[in-house]
Amino acid sequence: MMGFATAKATEAVARQPEASGKINSILLMGLALAESTAIYAFVIALIIATKI
Amino acid sequence: MDGLDLSNVPFDLIINILNIIVFYLIIRLLVYKPVKKFLSARRERIEKEQKTLDEASKELESRKEAYEAQMEEAEHRSKELLHQSREKADRNATEILNAARAEADKLIADANLNIATREKEAINGMKDDVVELSVSIASKLIARNLNDEDNKRLAADFFEKELGSMKQG
Amino acid sequence: MEITTADIIKLAAAAVLSVGALAGYFISRAACGVDPGNRKKKRLKKLFFVLIILAGWFIAGTVFDILVGGSKGIVVEFEMFSERVDLFGISFAETSLIMWGVTGVVLVLALLFRLFAVPRFREDSPTGLQNVMELAVEFFDNHTRTNVHGRTGNLSSYLFALGILMFGCACAELFGLRAPTSDITVTLSMSLITFFLINWYGIRNKRLSGRLKGLASPSPVIFPMRIVSDVAVPVSLACRLFGNMLGGLIVMELLKGAAGGYAFGIAPVAGLYFNLFHPLIQIYIFVTLSLTFINEACE
Numbered sequence: 196m197m198g199f200a201t202a203k204a205t206e207a208v209a210r211q212p213e214a215s216g217k218i219n220s221i222l223l224m225g226l227a228l229a230e231s232t233a234i235y236a237f238v239i240a241l242i243i244a245t246k247i
Numbered sequence: 248m249d250g251l252d253l254s255n256v257p258f259d260l261i262i263n264i265l266n267i268i269v270f271y272l273i274i275r276l277l278v279y280k281p282v283k284k285f286l287s288a289r290r291e292r293i294e295k296e297q298k299t300l301d302e303a304s305k306e307l308e309s310r311k312e313a314y315e316a317q318m319e320e321a322e323h324r325s326k327e328l329l330h331q332s333r334e335k336a337d338r339n340a341t342e343i344l345n346a347a348r349a350e351a352d353k354l355i356a357d358a359n360l361n362i363a364t365r366e367k368e369a370i371n372g373m374k375d376d377v378v379e380l381s382v383s384i385a386s387k388l389i390a391r392n393l394n395d396e397d398n399k400r401l402a403a404d405f406f407e408k409e410l411g412s413m414k415q416g
Numbered sequence: 417m418e419i420t421t422a423d424i425i426k427l428a429a430a431a432v433l434s435v436g437a438l439a440g441y442f443i444s445r446a447a448c449g450v451d452p453g454n455r456k457k458k459r460l461k462k463l464f465f466v467l468i469i470l471a472g473w474f475i476a477g478t479v480f481d482i483l484v485g486g487s488k489g490i491v492v493e494f495e496m497f498s499e500r501v502d503l504f505g506i507s508f509a510e511t512s513l514i515m516w517g518v519t520g521v522v523l524v525l526a527l528l529f530r531l532f533a534v535p536r537f538r539e540d541s542p543t544g545l546q547n548v549m550e551l552a553v554e555f556f557d558n559h560t561r562t563n564v565h566g567r568t569g570n571l572s573s574y575l576f577a578l579g580i581l582m583f584g585c586a587c588a589e590l591f592g593l594r595a596p597t598s599d600i601t602v603t604l605s606m607s608l609i610t611f612f613l614i615n616w617y618g619i620r621n622k623r624l625s626g627r628l629k630g631l632a633s634p635s636p637v638i639f640p641m642r643i644v645s646d647v648a649v650p651v652s653l654a655c656r657l658f659g660n661m662l663g664g665l666i667v668m669e670l671l672k673g674a675a676g677g678y679a680f681g682i683a684p685v686a687g688l689y690f691n692l693f694h695p696l697i698q699i700y701i702f703v704t705l706s707l708t709f710i711n712e713a714c715e
Contacts, residue, residue, distance in 0.1 A: 227701045231652065234659030241662075255500070256601055259509050263605035266512075270519050271577040277526040278580075279573045281534045282553045285546075 200225050374410065378402045426478050434471035440464040473681050480677030498599050511599040518584040518596065552576070556703070563707040566621040566714035571613070575703050578606065582702070586695035589665070590684065597695070598661040600654065607650035607657075610706045614649070618713030627713065649709055653702060660698050664690035 204222040208215050381402050441464035448457040500507045529549075537546050553576060560572040582597060589595040596602045618627045631642045668687050672679045 223697060224701060224704060227656075227697060231656045231659075234663070235652070235655055237663065238655050238659045255497075255507070255509065259512060259601040260605050260608070262508070262512055263515065263602050264609060266515055266519055267578070267581065267605065267609060270523070270581055271574055273523055274526060274577040274580060275570070275573045277523075277530045278549070279553065279576055281530065281537075282549050283557075285537055286550060286554060286557075 197226050197229055200229065370410075374403075374406060378406060381406075423478070423482055427475075427482075430471065430475045430478050434468070434475055437464055437467035437471045441468055473678075476680045477676075477678035480680060483677070497601070498594055509599065509601065511594060511596045511602060514588060514593050515585070515596040515602060518581070518588050522580060522584045552579075559703065560707060563704070564617075564711045564714060566617065566711075568617065568710075571617070571710070574613070575706070579699050579703060582695060582699045586691055589691045590687065595661055595665065595691075597657060598665045600658045603654040603658040603661075604650075606702075607653040610653060610709075611650040613706070614710050614713050617710050621714040630713070630715075653705060657698055657702055660694065664694055 200222065204218055207218050378399060382398050385398065385402075441461065444457060444461040444464050448454065448461050498510045501510050501513060502508075503513070529545075533545055542550055556572045556576045556579065560568055560575065564571070585596045585602075615627070618630075622630065631646070632639045668683065668690055671686060672683050675682065
């Protein structure tokens with residue numbers, strides 16, 4: 196999923212290299228948000244694990 | 248461990264929230280306000296400079312406009328003056344022409360009058376000469392010494408009639 | 417402190433290596449000084465320099481290994497809640513004390529900044545420290561103004577303070593302490609303040625009735641679902657920050673655990689990513705998401 200986002204971002208930069216700064220920040224924010232679902236799973240796993 | 252030990256959580260939460268709030272208030276006082284003051288002062292200064300610059304350029308524009316308007320008016324006026332002077336010159340020319348023509352007519356009329364009077368004088372003179380000549384011829388023909396006045400009178404009457412009929416004829 | 421034969425062999429190898437590296441470095445430096453501009457000799461000198469550093473690390477690692485007792489394998493002990501400390505009869509969490517420490521240090525630095533750096537501020541073109549502070553303040557200010565379309569008041573100063581606090585916590589991890597942001601109580605307190613701020617600004621820009629009406633906006637049927645999603649916002653913010661920081665902490669612990677005494681120079685350098693760069697991104701995301709939710713409540 197993050198691979199898709201990066202691919203689209205590089206395509207956008209190739210189309211218009213002047214907007215590369217904005218696209219960079221948007222990409223970083225999108226990646227962090229996409230990673231948050233996995234982080235939720237990690238936290239729940241921790242809660243379950245320490246509940247032994 | 249049976250479950251998570253959640254008994255300490257609310258107390259920790261309160262302590263942390265208090266910590267954050269105190270930190271926020273002090274940082275706002277020490278760091279945020281001075282820097283913000285500098286930023287806004289700089290922005291105001293730039294705006295003021297920009298405004299004076301705008302005003303100066305606007306004044307320049309208005310002055311330029313006034314100058315151009317003045318130039319246009321001067322040109323217009325000069326054209327008008329030229330036009331007027333040309334008209335006046337034309338009028339003068341026609342006036343002079345008319346005056347000259349009137350004078351020439353007057354001269355011609357005068358001359359005509361002169362000629363008429365000279366003619367009359369000439370005819371009168373001729374009449375006197377012819378009267379004298381006829382008297383002398385008549386005296387020579389008749390060989391007698393005529394009474395001047397009578398004969399002159401007779402001859403004058405005769406020639407008057409003749410001349411009148413000649414003039415009429 | 418038991419010294420095994422493997423240790424003695426390692427020490428001997430380390431000693432030989434370091435002596436050879438030093439000798440080679442000095443010889444190549446002398447040879448390079450004779451005729452300057454020779455590329456090959458310069459490269460040789462650099463190579464020996466690197467070898468010196470490696471040898472030094474190796475020696476230090478071996479010494480620490482002997483002292484500490486080798487790596488205990490890849491076993492990581494951690495707990496979700498940090499350990500507690502007894503102070504004046506009340507048990508505090510360790511991370512609360514670290515948080516107080518971070519707060520104190522940053523406040524002292526701020527005091528010094530206010531007393532010494534501010535009077536020297538220049539009006540026209542800023543340089544150095546003034547430039548950095550102005551950049552940071554301007555960043556938060558612009559972000560707040562572009563993302564929230566309503567009256568915000570002091571919001572940008574709160575987010576500025578929060579950003580500095582989180583950055584301080586991330587820096588504290590460089591010293592080996594457990595970062596306060598890797599404790600769920602700390603992140604939960606931060607996101608609870610954000611939740612309170614969302615409602616505060618929402619009620620201030622539209623009345624209470626307006627805010628409730630906004631929750632029931634497309635149709636009143638989904639009112640409970642909107643309430644649930646509104647409650648889920650601070651929980652998600654807290655979990656995101658906590659999970660990211662804890663993940664970084666676990667990876668660093670694993671690295672230190674696996675390397676044993678040899679983690680002498682490597683761990684801080686490798687920890688630079690997890691303890692400085694990653695928290696910066698998380699700060700940016702936390703702040704931007706808070707602003708987005710406040711904007712959604714103010715619309």
